[in-house]
Amino acid sequence: MARRHSEIFLDLLRGEGFAQPNPRPMFPNPPGLLRLEPFSAGLRERIWWGAATDATAVWAAKLGMNLQSSTLKFDESGEPLHVQQAKQIRAYRAAWKEAGHAREPRVSVSRSIFALVNDMDRAYFGGSEGQDHFGYIEPEKRAVFGRTYAAEPDKLVDQLKEDEAIAEADTLLLTVPNQLGVDYNAHVIEAILKHVAPALGWR
Numbered sequence: 001m002a003r004r005h006s007e008i009f010l011d012l013l014r015g016e017g018f019a020q021p022n023p024r025p026m027f028p029n030p031p032g033l034l035r036l037e038p039f040s041a042g043l044r045e046r047i048w049w050g051a052a053t054d055a056t057a058v059w060a061a062k063l064g065m066n067l068q069s070s071t072l073k074f075d076e077s078g079e080p081l082h083v084q085q086a087k088q089i090r091a092y093r094a095a096w097k098e099a100g101h102a103r104e105p106r107v108s109v110s111r112s113i114f115a116l117v118n119d120m121d122r123a124y125f126g127g128s129e130g131q132d133h134f135g136y137i138e139p140e141k142r143a144v145f146g147r148t149y150a151a152e153p154d155k156l157v158d159q160l161k162e163d164e165a166i167a168e169a170d171t172l173l174l175t176v177p178n179q180l181g182v183d184y185n186a187h188v189i190e191a192i193l194k195h196v197a198p199a200l201g202w203r
Contacts, residue, residue: 003059006049006063007063010044010047010063010064010065012035012036013036013043013044013047014044015035015036015039015041016033016035017032017033017034017035018033018034018035018036019033019034019035020033020034021033021034044064045064045103046066047065047066048065048066048067048068048106048108049063049065049066049067049068050068050069050070051067051068051069051088051092052070052072052073052074052143053073053074053076053088054076054087054088054091057069057088057089057091057092057095058091058092058095060092061092061093061095061096061099061105062095062096062099064096064099064101064105066105066106066107066108067089067092067105067106067107067108068108068109068110068173069085069088069089069107069108069109069110069165069169070109070110071110071111071112071145071146071175072137072143072144072145072146073085073088073143073144074141074142074143074144075134075142075143075144078134080132080144081132081144081145081146081147081165082146082162082163082164082165082166083164083165084144085109085164085165085168086164086165086167086168088165089107089109089165089168089169090168092105092107093105093107106170106171107168107169107170107171108169108170108171108172108173109165109166109168109169109171109172109173110146110172110173110174110175111146111149111163111166111172111173111174111175112146112147112148112149112174112175113148113149113150113156113160113174113192113196114128114148114149114150114188114191115151115152115153115156115188115191115192115195115196116150116151116152116153117152117153117191117195120184121150121188121191124177124180125148125150126150128148128150129147129148130147130148130149130150130151130159131147132144132145132146132147133145133147153191153195153196153199156195156196157196157199157200160196160200161200172202174188174189174192176188176189
């Protein structure tokens with residue numbers, strides 16, 4: 001149902017009229033059917049779809065939606081999350097090219113990344129396990145949950161260089177522990193920007 005509704009929504013974003021106007025409107029309507037308002041000519045290209053499987057990513061590509069791949073994905077091969085996501089992104093890009101879209105797609109992946117630069121960082125995340133976890137989110141749906149990256153900045157840079165999905169994506173979303181408050185999360189993001197991003201060429 002979600003896919004069917006999404007296809008209808010995407011079609012409406014093109015700006016064509018589809019709705020009968022109120023016969024007694026508060027304000028005058030233009031002639032003919034009404035379109036979705038407020039209309040934005042570029043909105044259709046700014047729609048993202050979160051895909052948990054390779055097949056869903058391919059479907060999103062065919063419809064011209066940008067791709068989001070999170071810290072969780074349905075397990076389709078038993079491989080680490082970053083390897084499965086990289087394959088998903090490559091399948092998405094291939095489907096996008098085959099569909100003949102004129103523009104380049106956007107692709108994002110999400111990661112939990114913490115640069116340990118002070119005692120508070122080490123207290124919160126110094127013991128984080130650096131490995132993926134596999135489990136069931138539904139009785140028949142085995143999923144892979146992405147690892148938490150938490151290390152001294154130089155080690156963190158080396159670890160992130162090995163993440164195939166980050167290399168395939170054009171956008172990285174950082175997941176932050178909002179329960180720890182605004183100030184600490186601002187520190188987390190600043191530490192990544194200052195101590196990690198430059199060495200990886202992120203901007």
